[in-house]
Amino acid sequence: MSSPISAPSAPAPYEESFAYQVQAGFRRQMARLHARFIPPGERVLEWGCGVGDLLSALKPAQGLGLDADADHIAAARRRHPESNCEFRAGHLPENKVSGTWDHIVLNYLPGYLTDVQGALESLRANSHPRTRLYITSLNNVWYPLIKVGASGGAVVKRDYWNWLSIRDLANLLDLAGWEVILSRSEQLFPFDIPLLDGFFNRFLVHLPLLQSLGMSIFLVARPKVRFSEPDQTSLSVIVPMRNEEGNVSAALSRIPLLGRETEVVFVEGNSKDKTWEVLQKAVAEYQGPLKLKLARQPGKGKWDAVRHGFAQATGDIFVIQDGDLTAPPEDLPKFFEVVCAGTAEFANGSRLVYPMENQAMRFLNMLGNHFFANALSFVLSQRIKDSLCGTKMMARTDYERLLKRLPELGDFDPFGDFNLLFGSALMGLRIRDVPVRYKNRTYGETNISRFAHGWLLLKMTFFGMRKIRFR
Numbered sequence: 001m002s003s004p005i006s007a008p009s010a011p012a013p014y015e016e017s018f019a020y021q022v023q024a025g026f027r028r029q030m031a032r033l034h035a036r037f038i039p040p041g042e043r044v045l046e047w048g049c050g051v052g053d054l055l056s057a058l059k060p061a062q063g064l065g066l067d068a069d070a071d072h073i074a075a076a077r078r079r080h081p082e083s084n085c086e087f088r089a090g091h092l093p094e095n096k097v098s099g100t101w102d103h104i105v106l107n108y109l110p111g112y113l114t115d116v117q118g119a120l121e122s123l124r125a126n127s128h129p130r131t132r133l134y135i136t137s138l139n140n141v142w143y144p145l146i147k148v149g150a151s152g153g154a155v156v157k158r159d160y161w162n163w164l165s166i167r168d169l170a171n172l173l174d175l176a177g178w179e180v181i182l183s184r185s186e187q188l189f190p191f192d193i194p195l196l197d198g199f200f201n202r203f204l205v206h207l208p209l210l211q212s213l214g215m216s217i218f219l220v221a222r223p224k225v226r227f228s229e230p231d232q233t234s235l236s237v238i239v240p241m242r243n244e245e246g247n248v249s250a251a252l253s254r255i256p257l258l259g260r261e262t263e264v265v266f267v268e269g270n271s272k273d274k275t276w277e278v279l280q281k282a283v284a285e286y287q288g289p290l291k292l293k294l295a296r297q298p299g300k301g302k303w304d305a306v307r308h309g310f311a312q313a314t315g316d317i318f319v320i321q322d323g324d325l326t327a328p329p330e331d332l333p334k335f336f337e338v339v340c341a342g343t344a345e346f347a348n349g350s351r352l353v354y355p356m357e358n359q360a361m362r363f364l365n366m367l368g369n370h371f372f373a374n375a376l377s378f379v380l381s382q383r384i385k386d387s388l389c390g391t392k393m394m395a396r397t398d399y400e401r402l403l404k405r406l407p408e409l410g411d412f413d414p415f416g417d418f419n420l421l422f423g424s425a426l427m428g429l430r431i432r433d434v435p436v437r438y439k440n441r442t443y444g445e446t447n448i449s450r451f452a453h454g455w456l457l458l459k460m461t462f463f464g465m466r467k468i469r470f471r
Helices: 018-022 024-035 053-057 070-079 116-126 140-151 166-175 196-206 245-254 275-285 302-312 329-341 363-380 396-409 417-426 450-469
Strands: 043-047 062-067 085-089 103-107 132-138 178-186 216-223 234-241 261-268 291-296 317-320 346-350 392-395 431-435
Touching: 018 024, 024 053, 024 103, 024 132, 024 196, 024 216, 043 053, 043 116, 053 062, 053 070, 053 103, 062 070, 070 085, 103 116, 116 166, 132 140, 132 166, 132 178, 166 178, 166 216, 178 196, 234 245, 234 302, 234 329, 245 261, 245 275, 245 329, 261 275, 261 302, 275 291, 291 302, 317 329, 317 396, 329 346, 329 392, 329 431, 346 417, 363 417, 363 450, 392 396, 392 417, 396 417, 396 450, 417 431, 417 450
Parallel strands: 043 062, 043 103, 062 085, 103 132, 234 261, 234 317, 261 291, 346 431
Antiparallel strands: 132 216, 178 216, 317 392, 346 392
16 A cells, blocks of 8 residues: 655745844844834835834834735735734835835845846835935945855845945945935844944944944935925024123124025023113014014023024024024025025034134134034034034924934933934934134123033033944
């Protein structure tokens, strides 16, 4: 009697494979990396979603994951049945999706695409001016180790792989209409082991001699599009004033009318002179084209004043104009144009380009500003020359999002410069310097204590390294 012939067994699901199990720590690292920039509750599109682990970990309000492998999509639906994540089969760039998304993720997908530029171009249709595109890909210096891993079953073998460097991807993004905001390597140690993971991947990989040796190359990009039309955009100018009674009249006469409407919010801050009385009289008697508001800050420090002024403001774009007028209001049109044009999303004034008037900045202040600018450029991964210039401009919607991210940093900056810069970096905003001509004070004395405040700024710089660069 012949023995029965058994039917061939179906292949085990990918999530049960040896490669999937070995890479569990790697996937957790990828989730943490993306979660630095993508807060929960936003709209996320992921191409090449695999079995959906990354998309689900980001906790989107609406998530759409697509993958060319139908088995992966079936596994994603099985593993992540939550209603706010949808998974479909699709191949980029041939297949299209509708709508715009806050974040688009290509996690280790570019290496497998047959037309990377075409794929990046197609994603423009799914972006709005504040969409961020996140790309990770294999650093080619790791390719020999990946081949060894594939031979041992720890990595899935692939017959097709694009040899893409950071420069290659940056060039393709530029050709496809995207601007790179951040590019670096991540993961010197692609295993999620306590202490070792933090030491290698939070610290060592960001040091100058090792920063190009991480396993993953990581880029954040934004679409190159205009943000708004100036004649349809309103501006709110926040003017914090403490002991500036002699500058009130000049501020009213020199702040330019910009956009559809220009609102000026004066915020008086516990002055010892007659600033509050002078402001009240000037606002009551004003007959010009500016829309004026007047408030007194509830607490202490410049950031308290600025934040209180922002809360009163109604414009589409916010800008800080220091009440001492040493950064001239006549430069505000330059800031307004670059933000409306989308050239910058956070326009940061720089006093360290043009020659200064003789008494505009003391020598020690200048040395301090140069030091903090270089330190902040390292922290933010974006070049800035002057971190402490008072003139800073951003869209109202970006500021509102920034307020939600500040608890991650710890809101302890009395000046506000670091709160705004660190928060903008967390959101992946494009930060650009706008040169201003720094002038001598014509009234009063500086409210800055060089040594006491310098020490505080130094502490905040190290805080930023821990919270952003070495996060």
